[in-house]
Amino acid sequence: MSSHITAPRGTQDILPPISARWLALERRIHDLARRFGYGEIRTPIFESTELFVRGVGETTDIVEKEMYTFLDKGERSITLRPEFTAPVMRAALEHKLFAQGPQRWYYVGPIFRYERPQKGRYRQAHQFGVECTGFVGPEADFEVISLAWELVRSHGIDDAVLNINTIGDDECRPRYRESLLAHFRPHLDALSPDSQRRLERNPLRILDSKDDRDRPFVETAPTFESILCDGCRAHFGALRAYLDAANIPYVVNPKIVRGLDYYTRTVFEIISGALGAQSTVCGGGRYDGLVSSLGGPATPAVGFALGIERFLMMLDALHGDAVAPRAGVQAIALGAQARGVLVPLATELRRILAQPVFMDYEDRKLLAHLKAADRNNARYALILGSDELAAGEVVLRDLEARTDRRIPLGRAGDLAAALGEEQG
RNA sequence: GUGAUUGUAGCUCAGCUGGUUAGAGCGCCUGACUGUGACUCAGGAGGUCGCCGGUUCGAACCCGGUCAGUCACCCCA
Numbered sequence: 349m350s351s352h353i354t355a356p357r358g359t360q361d362i363l364p365p366i367s368a369r370w371l372a373l374e375r376r377i378h379d380l381a382r383r384f385g386y387g388e389i390r391t392p393i394f395e396s397t398e399l400f401v402r403g404v405g406e407t408t409d410i411v412e413k414e415m416y417t418f419l420d421k422g423e424r425s426i427t428l429r430p431e432f433t434a435p436v437m438r439a440a441l442e443h444k445l446f447a448q449g450p451q452r453w454y455y456v457g458p459i460f461r462y463e464r465p466q467k468g469r470y471r472q473a474h475q476f477g478v479e480c481t482g483f484v485g486p487e488a489d490f491e492v493i494s495l496a497w498e499l500v501r502s503h504g505i506d507d508a509v510l511n512i513n514t515i516g517d518d519e520c521r522p523r524y525r526e527s528l529l530a531h532f533r534p535h536l537d538a539l540s541p542d543s544q545r546r547l548e549r550n551p552l553r554i555l556d557s558k559d560d561r562d563r564p565f566v567e568t569a570p571t572f573e574s575i576l577c578d579g580c581r582a583h584f585g586a587l588r589a590y591l592d593a594a595n596i597p598y599v600v601n602p603k604i605v606r607g608l609d610y611y612t613r614t615v616f617e618i619i620s621g622a623l624g625a626q627s628t629v630c631g632g633g634r635y636d637g638l639v640s641s642l643g644g645p646a647t648p649a650v651g652f653a654l655g656i657e658r659f660l661m662m663l664d665a666l667h668g669d670a671v672a673p674r675a676g677v678q679a680i681a682l683g684a685q686a687r688g689v690l691v692p693l694a695t696e697l698r699r700i701l702a703q704p705v706f707m708d709y710e711d712r713k714l715l716a717h718l719k720a721a722d723r724n725n726a727r728y729a730l731i732l733g734s735d736e737l738a739a740g741e742v743v744l745r746d747l748e749a750r751t752d753r754r755i756p757l758g759r760a761g762d763l764a765a766a767l768g769e770e771q772g
Numbered sequence: 773g774u775g776a777u778u779g780u781a782g783c784u785c786a787g788c789u790g791g792u793u794a795g796a797g798c799g800c801c802u803g804a805c806u807g808u809g810a811c812u813c814a815g816g817a818g819g820u821c822g823c824c825g826g827u828u829c830g831a832a833c834c835c836g837g838u839c840a841g842u843c844a845c846c847c848c849a
Contacts, residue, residue, distance in 0.1 A: 354839090354840075357839090357840070357841095408847095409846080409847050409848080410847085410848080413773075413847095414847080414848090431848095431849085459849075461847095461848080461849090463773095463846095463847075463848080464773075464774090464845095464846090465841085465842085466842075466843060466844070466845095467842080467843065467844090468848095468849080469847090469848070469849085470849095473848095473849060474849085475849055476849095477849090542845085542846070553847095558845085606848095607847065607848060608848090617849095623849095624843080624844090625843080625844060625845085626847090626848070626849075628848070628849065629849070630849075631848075631849065652849095653849055654849065655848090655849030656849080657849075658849060659849090680808095682806095682807065713802095713803095713805095713806090713807075713808095714807045714808055714809090715805085715807085715808070715809070716801085716802095716809095717808095717809090718808060718809035719809060719810090720809090721809065722809055722810065729808085729809080731807080731808080733807060734806095734807090735807080743808090745808075745809090747809070750808095750809090752808085
């Protein structure tokens with residue numbers, strides 16, 4: 349078994365029938381994005397390592413320890429993309445798209461992070477996300493959040509909660525950071541080892557600590573609310589007003605921080621209890637400083653990324669036991685002569701019918717063919733044996749109603765019509 | 773990277789304090805029924821017990837290592 353080659357750790361093969369659920373979700377994603385006026389962007393799966401170091405932030409965990417980085421044969425440092433936002437902005441800069449005003453893109457595809465796999469966490473994961481650039485106002489934040497929420501809402505997922513927060517901008521975030529440092533530093537020795545490490549790196553993250561040792565100091569820590577600058581305060585207030593007006597439920601959660609360096613002002617997550625410890629299915633926010641830090645024009649932007657695997661886990665938890673309705677036709681030929689007639693007929697039916705047409709080609713008993721029809725979850729069996737051949741007919745069996753009818757073995761169109769009638 | 777836990781048939785799992793030929797259910801194949809499917813019944817195929825090494829007369833079982841799955845920490849989608 350393990351002497352055979354297996355899929356690399358943290359990756360998975362997506363096989364039928366599960367792959368059909370991926371396809372269904374992807375279709376809804378494409379449709380949703382189109383309705384919001386977003387165009388699909390596809391970027392390379394690998395990029396220059398430098399892009400992520402500058403874009404994501406060199407002290408982030410993603411860049412420090414989670415990237416798939418290697419030298420190619422030309423000695424270039426290459427990295428499998430660990431996220432989409434930096435590549436999308438790189439592409440936009442490369443093609444001078446910001447010169448054309450506000451832009452809206454979405455993407456669907458794999459990302460790669462070298463992590464220990466666990467529930468909802470893989471080394472190759474898939475994300476759907478959007479980026480909206482060129483708008484400084486809260487309307488863009490609202491648009492992006494409502495797009496994400498619409499995907500959740502339209503699937504009837506009821507245990508998902510939208511969490512929003514603001515983490516300030518260049519003006520007030522440094523002030524808040526300083527006040528947190530001033531608050532925690534005197535208690536450094538009493539903090540958990542994790543939080544001691546977080547203090548200089550990203551003190552905001554201490555607020556989200558699960559360690560009891562940190563709790564008393566977290567509770568007395570200054571709130572961002574008290575330090576927020578007027579601009580950020582107004583932006584956040586306006587966003588909340590839009591969400592209220594749209595009846596999108598949310599909670600303000602000061603612990604939502606986000607681990608990537610590029611976020612400013614609005615951050616949000618959609619969280620579900622169906623996901624175990626990796627409870628975030630969708631995370632995003634505003635990143636007004638990223639484009640200029642990549643050497644482009646000062647360009648405000650908002651976006652999010654949504655984990656496809658995690659989203660499908662939520663759908664599983666919601667209605668994992670749903671049975672698919674029977675659909676399609678199992679074409680059954682008994683004997684070589686019947687097969688010679690039925691094979692071309694099946695091909696014609698495939699041209700005409702929207703339903704799938706299944707067919708096995710072995711010389712097997714009728715019983716075995718009908719079992720195959722059950723496995724394929726077919727609604728009908730189209731049976732052609734020597735009797736039917738002699739009579740110039742086929743038997744159309746409704747596998748659900750368990751009824752037979754004989755239909756003249758003529759044009760495929762007549763058959764399709766018969767099937768169409770039966771399908772209502 | 774840290775910790776816990778689990779690897780036996782396609783799937784879900786038994787397998788006693790080590791004992792020689794490793795089992796069950798489901799699924800699959802064949803037949804009872806030249807040709808009528810979720811039901812019966814009878815046969816059959818399918819396993820280097822994750823892998824490597826050690827201990828032992830003897831290892832699925834004990835020990836070490838390794839790989840992988842699962843879960844949590846960290847972090848994130």
